[in-house]
Amino acid sequence: MTDASTPLIVGGSAPSAARPDADLLEGLNGPQREAVTYRGQALLIVAGAGSGKTSVLTRRIASLLRTREAYPSQILAITFTNKAAGEMRERVHQLIGQKADGMWISTFHSACVRILRREAEQFGFTKSFTIYDSGDSRALIKRLVKEHEGDSFGLTPAGTQSRISKLKNELADAESYARSANMSDPAERVFVEIFSSYQRELQRANAFDFDDLIAQTVYLFRAFPQVADVYRKRFRHILVDEYQDTNHAQYALIHELTRPVGSDAEPFSSGGMMIFDAEPAGEDAASLTVVGDSDQSIYAFRGADIRNISEFERDYPGAKVVLLEQNYRSTQNILSAANAVIANNFDRKDKKLWTDVGAGDPIIGFTGYSQHDEAQFVADEIEALHKKGVDYSGVAVFYRTNSQSRALEEIFIRSAVPYKIMGGTKFYERAEIKDALAYLVAVANPADSMALRRILNRPRRGIGDVTETAIARYAAEHDITFRDALANSAQLGVGPKLQKAIDQLDAVLTEATAVMLPASGELAPSTSVTEGLTLLLNKSSYFDALRASKDPQDEARLENLDELIAVTREFARNNPEGTIIDFLTEVTLVADADDLDDASGSVSLMTLHTAKGLEYDAVFLTGVEEDLLPHRISANEPGGPQEERRLFYVGITRARKRLHVSLAMTRAQFGEVTVAMPSRFLQEIPADLIDWRQSPGDVNGRGGSQSRALNARGRRPGQPGGGNRYGDDLVPLPKRAPADPSKFPNRIPAKVRDNGDMVLAAGDRIRHDDFGEGRVDAVTGEGAKRVAHVRFDTVGPKKLLVKIAPIAKL
DNA sequence: TGAATTGTTGTTTTT
């Protein structure tokens, strides 16, 4: 069956015209070609940013199919996001057409859901299990922490959730953790209790959380070797993208799948002969290809283990390693900056990206007085690019935290820059959407009492805490589900008004069930999801309540629900066979960032994490400040600052032609205006690569040496684009002794002066430590962001941040 | 039960 044993003779040499896949190798360099054609048990492709790895991966798949070494159904390709999966499918399709159908190209999570749905009955779940997203599981954990009085032991819901998640990613469960934990510590005991009741609740609700999807699949494979063998036989070629971001559970899953068929069959079939893991895999084991770049590992916080890639050769003896270092995306200036930055991470294999497209434009730097000022620069610059013919969709703005998008949005709206936020405040996290989905879950998975509890009093029916507990108690006493308890409202011991409310809810749910899950056994058409959802929202009076409300926000909520209904229609169109369960699965696993791929005509705004794997002609990296990038919280975490540096590196390497880095001198965070310092990462970029429109030195006025060092060449006179409104009043900086090059070039005094209460008005004369005396023209802004426009006698006009400028009133 | 008010607290990245 496996014709893969017929070795293909390749090497890096030119493809012979006879090869059926010769056209697939066109335009590839030597290492790329080898990555496509190598055949063997294990292949590691170390692919630097922009080195064409997606191209290599898709051609490798296409080549396997074209040469008939594999059927589509024998291929399992794992990507990190659904969007990447879609792209890969699309590109393989372009290469070889229809034959691409039948492959599994999906994320770890989607692939596991598919397996689990098929095998759920093996271990106490049903096919119609639902998936808890992090919000759902947080809600459940919150309840459990309260019930177990975890707060008196210092357990917070958030902390507990992340601990449980980490443990699951390590394939630990409550029991195994308890064995290793110090159980004499009462806090540990309570934690274990919460952990195990959380797991029990999930099972009772017939639900998995995100981490379970992977971990339980591994358990399934380990507990039922004959089930695992089904998939081992099926998947002959497994390819994993972004391997540096896999966690232990994902690693284990891949490991299970790439073991020889029958290797861990029941004792009787191995006939007393022990078969070891390390035994040569033989041709029965699937071939494994992984692609990764340890410099782009940015998900350690989620349990990603960089060792999965660094120890690949140990885990898969005889593995072939191919290095892709030539970059086809960015200009040399951008790559030099990236190389210089990442070189500061010790403990990494040296790797240098290079290109032959030339130096390109310098990197543009800008320092704003506030985040609004910074945003205005970004908006103006985008407009300038647009006038030069750069399409909006070729521009992206990155930031470290989601909250930074607000200032940008405000300015973009005012400046009429079309934009789209990728992944931000998620559509599916809005309360009204979660409510609507909870209605659907209540129908699709009646065991899920969490969903039911959520909608019990939405819209308001007068069902409060007391009634909810009454229902729960009744359910427990009679050993029926929460859902079934609703049908017996008369026996709950509640008032007649409440009885009626419960009866009504029960009736609505029953009616919707008949629509979406007909008892007759016939399959409901996929349009029934739209029908059922509309029915639920109408007959539950959810719509009525919103329409009657005076809260102006409720209008937007109605629109959002309309949008959700539109999503169900779209779903029905794309999945003629789709059931309500399929719909719910898709909605929980497909993040917003994934389906918004069509940002045509808009600038894309996103976090640095979301940016991974994407590329744009022009990139703006904003908020490059200490405590933001690197983020303050990372400072105390082992490996934190290094991961932040990789994040910065990922951001830089997204840019094809133009890169902008910007920061603000002050940033408003929870009501307080704080003074920000330039990020250490800026110092790591060679000074001659950055052209500062306005350097940190220009802004805090302490600048002579700093700004000159940051911009060794000074502002280039006569440079087009000098009409930039920020450049207008910039003047050559005063002469000073050259800065000590051994010092950080843009170090800002750690101790920040505070002139917060200095009263300045137009006409005042002041003295500046560096610029000498001058006259105040105007003062703009408020509070900590007050900016003085000063005309100095010797150096001309400058803008100064009053709060921190080294100035004194005369 | 639910609305309104005050107080508290946290402040990163995501499938």
Place this chain on the structure above:
DNA sequence: CAACAATTCA
């Protein structure tokens, strides 16, 4: 400055 929790009052 949020969002959220606890508290008070109708």
